[in-house]
Amino acid sequence: MPNYLKIEPLTKAAFEPFGDLIEMDFAKSYLINEGTTRRYHHLSEPDVGEEGGRPIISIFEATRRGLPIEIKMMEKHPLGTQAFLPASNDYWLVVVSEAETPTAETLRCFLVKGNQGVQYGKHVWHHPVLCIQPKQNFWIFDREGDGNNLVEHYFDNGNAYINIDHLT
Amino acid sequence: MPNYLKIEPLTKAAFEPFGDLIEMDFAKSYLINEGTTRRYHHLSEPDVGEEGGRPIISIFEATRRGLPIEIKMMEKHPLGTQAFLPASNDYWLVVVSEAETPTAETLRCFLVKGNQGVQYGKHVWHHPVLCIQPKQNFWIFDREGDGNNLVEHYFDNGNAYINIDHLT
Numbered sequence: 339m340p341n342y343l344k345i346e347p348l349t350k351a352a353f354e355p356f357g358d359l360i361e362m363d364f365a366k367s368y369l370i371n372e373g374t375t376r377r378y379h380h381l382s383e384p385d386v387g388e389e390g391g392r393p394i395i396s397i398f399e400a401t402r403r404g405l406p407i408e409i410k411m412m413e414k415h416p417l418g419t420q421a422f423l424p425a426s427n428d429y430w431l432v433v434v435s436e437a438e439t440p441t442a443e444t445l446r447c448f449l450v451k452g453n454q455g456v457q458y459g460k461h462v463w464h465h466p467v468l469c470i471q472p473k474q475n476f477w478i479f480d481r482e483g484d485g486n487n488l489v490e491h492y493f494d495n496g497n498a499y500i501n502i503d504h505l506t
Numbered sequence: 507m508p509n510y511l512k513i514e515p516l517t518k519a520a521f522e523p524f525g526d527l528i529e530m531d532f533a534k535s536y537l538i539n540e541g542t543t544r545r546y547h548h549l550s551e552p553d554v555g556e557e558g559g560r561p562i563i564s565i566f567e568a569t570r571r572g573l574p575i576e577i578k579m580m581e582k583h584p585l586g587t588q589a590f591l592p593a594s595n596d597y598w599l600v601v602v603s604e605a606e607t608p609t610a611e612t613l614r615c616f617l618v619k620g621n622q623g624v625q626y627g628k629h630v631w632h633h634p635v636l637c638i639q640p641k642q643n644f645w646i647f648d649r650e651g652d653g654n655n656l657v658e659h660y661f662d663n664g665n666a667y668i669n670i671d672h673l674t
Contacts, residue, residue, distance in 0.1 A: 362565055362643075371568075371634040378565040380650055386561075393554075393561050395589060395625065395647065397530055397546040400539075421563060423645040425621060427594050453593060453643065457563065466539040475530075475621065477591040477645055479563065482548055 341498045343409070343433070343447040345505075348454065352446075356434045356462045358382035360423065360455035382457040384479055386418035391483035397425070398476045400469040407500040409433055411492040412440045412463040418481030420458050422467060425475035427452035429505060433465035434458075440491060442498040449505070463491070470505050509610050509666045511577070511601070513673075516616040516624075524602045524630045526550035528591065528623035550625040552647050554586035559651035565593070566644045568637040575668040577601055579660040580608045580631040586649030588626050590635060593643035595620035597673060601633035601666075602626075608659060610666040617673070631659070638673050 346352065353359045360381045367378045386393050412435055424430060430450050437444035440463045450456065457479075458464050467476060481487055514520065521527045528549045535546045554561050580603055592598060598618050605612035608631045618624065625647075626632050635644060649655055 360563055360565070360645075362567065367567075374569050374571055375635055376567040377646075378567070380562045380564060382563040383650070384561045384563065393552045393647075394548045395528055395550040395552065395591075395623075396548060397528070399530065399535075399544040399546070401542045403542055423563075423591065423593070425592065425595065455563070455645065467543055477528075477623065478545075479561075479647060482551070 341442050341496065343445055343498050343500050345447050345449050348448040348450050352448065353456065355436050357419065357459040358457040360457060361453065382421060384419050384421060385460065386481035388417045389483060389485040391418050391481040393479060394482040396478040398467055398478050400467045400474050400476065402469050402472050405502065407468060407502065408497050409445060409465055409500065410497040411490055412465055413488060413490045414461055414463045415487045416461055416489060417485050417487040419460055421455060421479040423455035423477040424452050425477055428471050428474050430470055430474060431468040431500065432456055433468065435463040442493050442496050445498050447500055470502055509664065511613055511615040511666050511668050513615050513617050513668065516618050516622065520616065521624065523604050525587065525627040526625040528625060529621065550589060552587050552589060553628060554649035556585045557651060557653040559586050559649040561647060562650040564646040566635055566646050568635045568642050568644065570637050570640050573670065575636060575670065576665050577613060577633055577668065578665040579658055580633055581656060581658045582629055582631045583655045584629055584657060585653050585655040587628055589623060589647040591623035591645040592620050593645055596639050596642050598638055598642060599636040599668065600624055601636065603631040610661050610664050613666050615668055638670055
C-alpha cells in the first residue's frame with residue numbers, strides 16, 4: 339500500500355517546531371502611512387549570518403510535479419533560514435520532518451494558504467517547494483556565502499505520496 | 507495647474523539610481539529541484555546591518571488612497587534597504603526622487619507589474635507604498651534595530667498628483 343500523507347491545515351502552533359508561519363497576525367500590526375497601510379511587523383527574522391553569510395532575495399518559479407506527488411527525499415540548510423513567500427494568492431504545500439534522519443513515516447504535510455509564507459529554521463528537514471497550480475512563483479529570502487548549506491537525504495525504506503486531486 | 511506626474515514603465519536601467527528591480531531575469535536563473543523549479547538567483551541583496559540592524563520580514567496591507575493620488579511628502583531610510591514584493595499579481599506604483607531634497611518637480615513615478623518587486627537603496631527618497639486596487643498586500647524585507655531609520659520630508663512648494671483612472 340502506498341504511504342499517502344495526510345494533508346493538515348497549517349497553524350502557528352503546528353509549524354512551531356519547523357520555523358515561522360508568516361501571516362497577517364492582527365496582534366502584531368499597527369497603522370502607518372497616514373492610516374492607509376497596516377504593517378504586520380516583524381513576523382519572522384532571517385538568520386543567515388553564519389560563516390559570513392549574507393541575505394539575498396531570489397524568485398522560485400515552481401512547476402507542479404507529476405501526480406500523485408512522490409516524496410522520496412528531504413533537504414535542510416544548516417547555515418541559514420529560508421523563507422518562501424507566495425507571489426500569487428494560491429494554495430501550496432509544505433512537507434517537513436522533526437526526525438533526526440527523516441523517513442517517509444516521519445513526514446508531516448501542511449496545506450498553506452496563498453497569503454501565508456513560511457520560514458524554515460536552520461537544520462529543519464523540508465521538501466523542496468511544492469505547488470498545486472501548474473506554475474506558482476515564490477519570493478525567496480535565504481543565504482549567499484561560503485560553506486555547505488545544503489544537505490539532502492533520500493529515503494531507503496520507501497517513499498511517500500500526496501494526493502492533491504481534490505485541490506487542483 | 508496641478509502637477510500631474512507622468513507614469514513611466516519600470517525598467518532595470520530606469521530604476522538603477524534608486525535600488526534593485528526584482529524580477530525574473532532569465533540570465534540569472536538555473537534549474538533546481540530535479541528540474542521542477544527555476545531559481546532566479548540573487549536578484550537583490552538587503553543591506554540592513556548598520557548600527558546593529560537585523561533583517562526582518564513583515565507584511566504591508568495597503569489601501570488605495572483617494573483619487574487623484576496626492577503626493578505631498580517623501581521618506582527615506584538611512585540605515586537599511588527596504589524591499590517590497592507583491593503578494594498578488596496586481597500592478598502598483600512607485601514614486602522616487604534623485605534630488606538631495608525632493609520637491610514635487612523632481613519626482614518620477616513608475617508603474618510596476620504585479621510580478622515585479624523593488625528594493626530601495628539606503629538614503630533613497632521614495633513615497634510610502636501606493637497600490638492601484640482597493641487593497642493590495644506586500645511582503646516587506648527591511649531593518650529592525652536601534653537608530654533613526656526614518657526621515658520624512660513634506661514639500662513646501664506644492665504637491666504632485668497621480669491620475670490612475672485608466673489603471674483601475
